[in-house]
Amino acid sequence: MYFRDKITLKEVMLLRSKDVLQLLRVTRQTLSKYVRDGKIHVRKLPNGHYDYDSDDVYAIFNKNVERKTCLYARVSTAKQKPDLENQIS
Secondary structure: OOOOOOOOOHHOOOOHHHHHHHHHHHHHHHHHHHHOOOOOOOOOOOOOOEEEEEHHHHHHOOOOOOOOOOOOOOOHHHHHHOOHHHHHO
């Protein structure tokens, strides 16, 4: 097994294209468009592959996530049921 002596934080923050495609659930063409539009910054490797900036990827990912808000409220007895409105407002 081979371990590098030093690894920079920026290198840890880079993602491979297959990981980005799975995370964003987009096609390779859409990923290329994001790069062309400057939405995701890349680093080209000597072998021709790209590493994608994770900050940019997660910024797009968070915009695509549908968010839901859940609320939990309870009272001890049926007599207190009208108090639920006060708890949730």
